Amino acid sequence: MKTIEKKYLLPFCLITSLFFLWGLANQMTDTLLSAFKRIMSMSDTQTSLIQTAFYGAYFCFALPAALFIRRFNYKSGVLFGLLLYSAGAMLFFPASKVMSYTFYLVAIYVLAGGCAILETSANPYILSMGSAETATRRLNIAQSFNPIGCITGILLSQFFILSELNTATAEDRTAMSEADLLAVQQHELDAVTGTYMMVGFVLLAILVLIFLSKMPQGGDDSKDSVEDGFSRLLKNKRYTYGVLALFFYEGAQVGVWSFTIRLVMNELGVAEANAATYYLISTICFCAARFLFTWLMKWYRPSKLLMWAAVGALILSLGVVLTSGAGMLCITVLIGISFFMSLMFPTIYGLALENVGSDSKIGASGLIMAILGAALITPVQGMVSDASGINISYLVPVVCFVIVLFYARYVEKLKVKAE
Numbered sequence: 405m406k407t408i409e410k411k412y413l414l415p416f417c418l419i420t421s422l423f424f425l426w427g428l429a430n431q432m433t434d435t436l437l438s439a440f441k442r443i444m445s446m447s448d449t450q451t452s453l454i455q456t457a458f459y460g461a462y463f464c465f466a467l468p469a470a471l472f473i474r475r476f477n478y479k480s481g482v483l484f485g486l487l488l489y490s491a492g493a494m495l496f497f498p499a500s501k502v503m504s505y506t507f508y509l510v511a512i513y514v515l516a517g518g519c520a521i522l523e524t525s526a527n528p529y530i531l532s533m534g535s536a537e538t539a540t541r542r543l544n545i546a547q548s549f550n551p552i553g554c555i556t557g558i559l560l561s562q563f564f565i566l567s568e569l570n571t572a573t574a575e576d577r578t579a580m581s582e583a584d585l586l587a588v589q590q591h592e593l594d595a596v597t598g599t600y601m602m603v604g605f606v607l608l609a610i611l612v613l614i615f616l617s618k619m620p621q622g623g624d625d626s627k628d629s630v631e632d633g634f635s636r637l638l639k640n641k642r643y644t645y646g647v648l649a650l651f652f653y654e655g656a657q658v659g660v661w662s663f664t665i666r667l668v669m670n671e672l673g674v675a676e677a678n679a680a681t682y683y684l685i686s687t688i689c690f691c692a693a694r695f696l697f698t699w700l701m702k703w704y705r706p707s708k709l710l711m712w713a714a715v716g717a718l719i720l721s722l723g724v725v726l727t728s729g730a731g732m733l734c735i736t737v738l739i740g741i742s743f744f745m746s747l748m749f750p751t752i753y754g755l756a757l758e759n760v761g762s763d764s765k766i767g768a769s770g771l772i773m774a775i776l777g778a779a780l781i782t783p784v785q786g787m788v789s790d791a792s793g794i795n796i797s798y799l800v801p802v803v804c805f806v807i808v809l810f811y812a813r814y815v816e817k818l819k820v821k822a823e
Contacts, residue, residue: 408542412533415619419533420546421610422482422526426519427553428560428603429489431687433458433512434658435561436596438665438676443592444505445574448666448794452786455658457509459779461516462523462772469524470769478532479619481525486611489518493604500597503589508596515600520772527753528768533620539754544698544706547750551691558687560599562680568595569676633766642815643767646756649811650774653748655781656804659797660721660741661686662782667724667794671734682735686742693746706751707819710812716744718805721798728795741801748808755815777804 408416437451473481492515499507530546531539570588577585637643664686668679697709723737753771760767781800789797 408534408545412620414617416530416533416542416546418614418617418619419482419526419529420549422485422522423546423550424553424556425486425489425607425610426522427550428557429515429519430458430658431554431557431661432561432565432599432603433516434661435558435566435665435680435683436512437662438669438679439561439565439569439592439596440505440508441666442569442676443589445577446505448663448786448789449783452662452783453509454512455662455782456779457513458516459654459658459775459777459782461513462520463776463779465517465520466524466769466772466775469521469772470765472521473525473765478525478529479614481521482529483611483615485518485521485525486607486614487518488521489515490604490607490611492516492518493600493607496597496600500590500593503586503593511600520775523775524769524772527772528757528764531754531757531764539758541698541701543750543754544694544701544747548691548694548698551687551694551746554687555684555691558680558684560603562677562684564599565595566677566680568592571675633763634770637760637763637767637770640760642758642818643756643760643770645811645814646752647770647774649808650749650752650756650771651777652781652804652807653745653752653777654775655777655784656717656721656801656808657745657748658778659782659785659804660738660745660801663785663789663794663797664738666789667738668735670794671729671731682739686739689739690742690746693743697747697751705816705819706747706755707812707815709747710751710755711809711816713744713747714805714809714812717741717748718802718809720744721801721805724798725795725802728793734795752808752811 433454436454437448440446440454441448441451469481469485472484492511492513495511495514496508499511526546527543530543534542569592572580572588577588580588661683664683665676665679668674668682669676672679697713700709720737720740724734724741727734727737756771757764757767781804785797785800788800
């Protein structure tokens with residue numbers, strides 16, 4: 405059976421481009437933690453508020469996005485998401501003028517709200533473009549372009565943001581005159597702002613392209629109320645456990661990546677721009693592994709692959725803790741975590757939405773709301789890092805991957821029982 409039917413090829417390609425776009429936003433936001441730590445001399449806990457704003461928006465916008473899609477269609481959701489995403493990017497300009505960290509958090513929140521709407525729209529849209537039997541594989545193909553966006557986001561941040569950071573430490577900045585410090589910070593913030601505004605203009609161009617293209621509308625045929633849909637979903641253990649697994653997976657992924665640059669700086673004694681190279685390598689491994697795991701789905705069930713990936717990720721996360729101070733050995737172990745994480749989001753998402761029928765749009769919103777895990781778990785990892793050291797903080801992802809493993813085993817048992 406064909407994974408992508410010819411009639412859906414163009415819409416599939418256009419919607420797949422969105423996976424690239426929110427991957428770009430995710431990774432650029434991850435690098436902002438290191439950037440603002442340098443610019444405003446912040447702690448890991450303070451900079452983790454960036455992830456709270458970003459992923460907190462996912463929680464707040466996902467359900468309204470699902471209701472919007474039910475009222476209109478997937479295409480309308482995509483256009484609205486692109487508009488909000490670009491608006492958030494443009495808000496970086498006034499934020500830089502007032503040099504306010506709070507204003508930047510607001511801009512990030514608006515930008516992420518657009519990404520939340522895009523994910524709520526695009527994931528089930530891809531699942532609907534063909535047969536249910538090939539839906540999870542089709543979503544993995546589309547999701548394979550997400551890490552390409554991640555790679556692009558890291559490169560943009562590395563060359564246009566991190567490379568522009570002044571190497572002055574927090575102590576050096578404290579010794580500067582107020583005028584000199586403001587000049588340094590304004591230059592650094594201008595680098596951040598200019599990069600995000602460039603992305604904003606690209607988003608507007610893509611919005612126009614999709615608006616003018618003929619797309620399947622993907623309207624909602626369900627006559628049931630939202631309450632009825634949620635009631636059915638809450639009784640579906642496979643779905644509810646999937647939401648829980650995705651909550652902890654997102655906390656693990658964002659935590660691993662948010663502190664990658666800081667960990668590399670600690671282990672190798674390099675500056676942010678050089679440390680970002682290892683972050684880039686991690687994302688390239690993530691991207692390559694996504695294609696590899698998608699290919700392996702021809703022979704192995706997604707749930708079985710998810711089990712293997714969860715075991716690998718939790719062992720390597722524990723390895724980061726145990727190899728503290730080991731330099732390149734620790735960094736190599738850290739990079740390996742990304743290889744195993746690559747499979748997790750689309751597979752958990754696809755497995756959780758199997759057989760939910762007309763409740764897929766509401767179900768999708770619940771899964772996107774689960775991304776709140778990144779907003780809540782990343783600050784926990786930041787607090788552990790401040791209190792006990794950045795390597796020890798990787799015990800937090802260990803716990804998260806254990807929960808993903810339990811979900812994978814649960815679904816695998818269901819699959820075996822059904823045979």
